[in-house]
Amino acid sequence: MTNVAVHLEAQQPSLQTHAHDAIAAPAAHEKGQQHPIKLYLVVWGWLFVLSACSYLVDYFGLHGYLRWSLILLFMMLKAGLIVAVFMHMAWERLALVYAILLPPVLVLVFVAIMVFESDYTHLIRVLFFASPT
Amino acid sequence: MAETVLTNPGKSPAQTAGWKGIAADWSSDQRAFKNVSWGKAMMWIFLLSDTFIFSCFLLSYMTARMSTTVPWPNPSEVFALTIGGHHIPLILIAIMTFVLISSSGTMAMAVNFGYRRDRVKTAVLMLVTAALGATFVGMQAFEWTKLIMEGVRPWENPWGAPQFGASFFMITGFHGTHVTFGVIFLIAIARKVWRGDFDVARRGFFTSRKGHYEIVEIMGLYWHFVDLVWVFIFAFFYLW
Numbered sequence: 001m002t003n004v005a006v007h008l009e010a011q012q013p014s015l016q017t018h019a020h021d022a023i024a025a026p027a028a029h030e031k032g033q034q035h036p037i038k039l040y041l042v043v044w045g046w047l048f049v050l051s052a053c054s055y056l057v058d059y060f061g062l063h064g065y066l067r068w069s070l071i072l073l074f075m076m077l078k079a080g081l082i083v084a085v086f087m088h089m090a091w092e093r094l095a096l097v098y099a100i101l102l103p104p105v106l107v108l109v110f111v112a113i114m115v116f117e118s119d120y121t122h123l124i125r126v127l128f129f130a131s132p133t
Numbered sequence: 134m135a136e137t138v139l140t141n142p143g144k145s146p147a148q149t150a151g152w153k154g155i156a157a158d159w160s161s162d163q164r165a166f167k168n169v170s171w172g173k174a175m176m177w178i179f180l181l182s183d184t185f186i187f188s189c190f191l192l193s194y195m196t197a198r199m200s201t202t203v204p205w206p207n208p209s210e211v212f213a214l215t216i217g218g219h220h221i222p223l224i225l226i227a228i229m230t231f232v233l234i235s236s237s238g239t240m241a242m243a244v245n246f247g248y249r250r251d252r253v254k255t256a257v258l259m260l261v262t263a264a265l266g267a268t269f270v271g272m273q274a275f276e277w278t279k280l281i282m283e284g285v286r287p288w289e290n291p292w293g294a295p296q297f298g299a300s301f302f303m304i305t306g307f308h309g310t311h312v313t314f315g316v317i318f319l320i321a322i323a324r325k326v327w328r329g330d331f332d333v334a335r336r337g338f339f340t341s342r343k344g345h346y347e348i349v350e351i352m353g354l355y356w357h358f359v360d361l362v363w364v365f366i367f368a369f370f371y372l373w
Contacts, residue, residue, distance in 0.1 A: 033244070033245075033248060033350060034245075034248055034249075035245065037242065037245060040238065040241045040242055040245065041238075043241075044234070044235075044237075044238035044241070047234045047237070047238070048231065048234060051227075051230050051231060051234055051367075054367070054368065054372060055223065055227045055230070057372065058209050058222060058223050058371075058372050059222060059223075061209075067372075068373070071368050071372045071373065072368070074368070075364055075365065075367075075368035078364045079361055079364050079365070082237065082357050082360060082361050082364070083357075083361065085241075086237055086240075086241045086353070086357045086360075087353075087354055087357045087358070087361075088350070092169065093148055093154070093158065093166070093167060093168055093169070094148075094151070094152075094154055094155050094158075095154070095155050095158035095159055095165055095166060095167070096166050096169055096174070096177065098155055099165070099166075099177075100177050100178075100180075100181055103181060103184075103185075104181070104184050104185075104188070107184075107185070107188045107192075110188070110192060111192060111195070114192055114195060114196045115195075115199065117196065117200075118195070118196045118197075118199035118200035119199065119200075121196075121200035122199060122200045122201075122202065125200065125201075125202045126202055129202065
């Protein structure tokens with residue numbers, strides 16, 4: 001733990017009065033999330049490539065399960081890169097990671113419920129509204 | 134990559150691996166997020182609630198699209214543009230996607246330079262991010278105008294299922310609002326960074342509290358989230 005941040009302001013109420021002198025002195029707080037720039041550039045590049053790929057899925061007019069699986073694959077890869085690297089989730093403690101990432105997974109239950117519901121609605125509509133009279 | 138980064142001081146006991154560590158953190162006294170400041174934790178929790186809001190929008194769109202007996206308009210053709218005599222499908226949305234991803238990249242760099250206490254680079258990168266975000270909103274306004282001129286309304290459209298308009302305006306409108314607010318806050322925080330507020334611990338106008346460069350990262354979380362939501366909208370609404 002070399003990068004322990006040290007907040008000084010609690011002990012230094014006079015800091016504010018010497019505000020302009022303090023610019024030169026590098027305050028010793030907040031090292032925070034320090035990662036090499038190259039990592040961000042690489043992830044950025046990948047996001048461009050993945051976006052281009054998902055656009056090409058539409059451009060070439062792929063259809064059916066191939067289209068849907070490719071869209072979902074590129075979507076999940078992009079979302080994963082953004083959350084893990086850009087939002088620094090890869091370096092957070094697990095207590096936060098699970099608290100934030102698990103609840104959205106439960107949305108899938110909601111998805112399943114609504115899939116059943118809309119299938120039922122669709123069936124009813126086909127039976128009663130869309131029949132040629 | 135295995136080690137977590139300490140962003141907040143105070144008691145931050147060593148982390149036990151895996152589920153034992155999670156249980157230890159959550160069952161401990163006073164605070165569950167040991168190394169995360171309250172500002173960052175609150176932003177994450179806000180983003181979680183926002184996730185549910187956007188999930189509900191996308192779910193209602195899914196329900197409408199699955200249950201309608203009228204064919205859904207083909208987004209590939211609805212959002213096509215004719216540029217220089219060429220008819221290119223979905224091109225505007227593709228450009229918007231690249232603009233938003235670029236803004237996410239500049240934001241990530243801004244966060245990085247913020248923690249290096251490089252005041253000027255941080256502010257400039259944040260302003261570039263804001264400019265890209267404003268470009269995105271501008272293109273969205275163009276897209277809305279085009280569709281409204283073509284007769285798309287929340288209750289009808291010329292191509293198929295009437296729910297198309299309602300879903301489109303609700304989802305992209307809510308996302309565009311998020312981008313707009315993001316731009317406003319980016320400019321506000323870039324100004325603080327530029328002025329050196331976080332170097333001299335100047336007190337905030339509203340809160341009378343001293344800011345830190347961590348606010349750049351918290352702002353970044355919001356901005357990346359907006360980009361993240363667009364990833365899902367792009368996949369489910371435009372490509373599906």
